[in-house]
Amino acid sequence: MNQRSLVVISAGLSQPSSTRLLADQMSAAAVGAARQKNIALTVTVIELRDLAHDIANNLLTGFPPAALKEAIDAVEAADALIAVTPIFAASYSGLFKSFIDVIDKDALVDKPVVIAATAGTARHSLALEHALRPLFVYLRAVVVPTAVFAATDDWGADSAEGTLRSRIDRASSELARELERRDPVSVADPFALNVNFEDLLKPL
Known part of the structure; x- marks a missing residue:
């Protein structure tokens, strides 16, 4: 199988949170869908709640803690x-x-991204299209067509076979x-020597 990596960003503030619940369901579905394409996904979940102080410090100092x-x-x-992300005041x-x-x-x-959100009411669902999608498009990511929104009512007993499940599977x-x-992402080493050492020693 081809190996690929998936990072799941969960911005829920409570523990447990519906945001993390949705993130877990989506990552599990993504692993299954990728397997059908002969792709083995390694999943890393980033809980932003645990990094809140570090994020604030980075914004203030310009240097991220470890x-x-x-x-x-x-x-x-x-x-x-x-x-x-949870939706607050009609946005992320x-x-x-x-x-x-x-x-x-x-x-x-050029990084593929699935956007998703949670909120108490379906009235916030358009935040995916007027807030989240433009954000990632601005960053030149490739946002897949299907966005996933989960309101409180979507977590009912029949949600596994309902519209939420179908949106998750489609995304x-x-x-x-x-x-x-796509080929696997290759991250350039900022400390790699990109100049031939012999060229550096040549007299001017």
């Missing part, structure tokens, strides 16, 4: 992302946006297709 640096490196090296959470702000502006170029299939047509 745990945040590890999360940023994982995002940059990932072959695909699933980004899940401040914590979610702050994490995106500390990632290099070119880190998501996962779209992500798997994007992975199938």
Whole structure:
């Protein structure tokens, strides 16, 4: 099987949270959809709640603490992302946006992304299209067509066979297709010597 990496960003503030629940369901579906394409996904989940202080410190100092640096490196090296945020005041959470702000502006170029959100009411569902999708398009990521929104009512007893499940499966299939047509991400070593050492020693 071809090996690929998936990073799941969960911006839920409570423990447990519906945001993390949705993130887990989506990552499991993505693993299954990728397997059908002969792709084995390695999944890394980033809980932004655990990095909140580090994110604030990075915004103030410009330097990420070790745990945040590890999360940023994982995002940059990932072959695909699933980004899940709660919706506050008709947009993504401040914590979610702050994490995106500390990632290099070119880190998501041509990276497949599934966007998802949770909220108390379906009235917030359009935030995926007027807030999240434009954000990732601005960063030149490849956002799959299907966005996944889960309101409180979607977590009913029949949700496994309902519209939420179908949206998750459809988005996962779209992500798997994007992975199938791409080569693995290669992250350049910033400390690699890109100049021939013999050339450096030549007299001017």
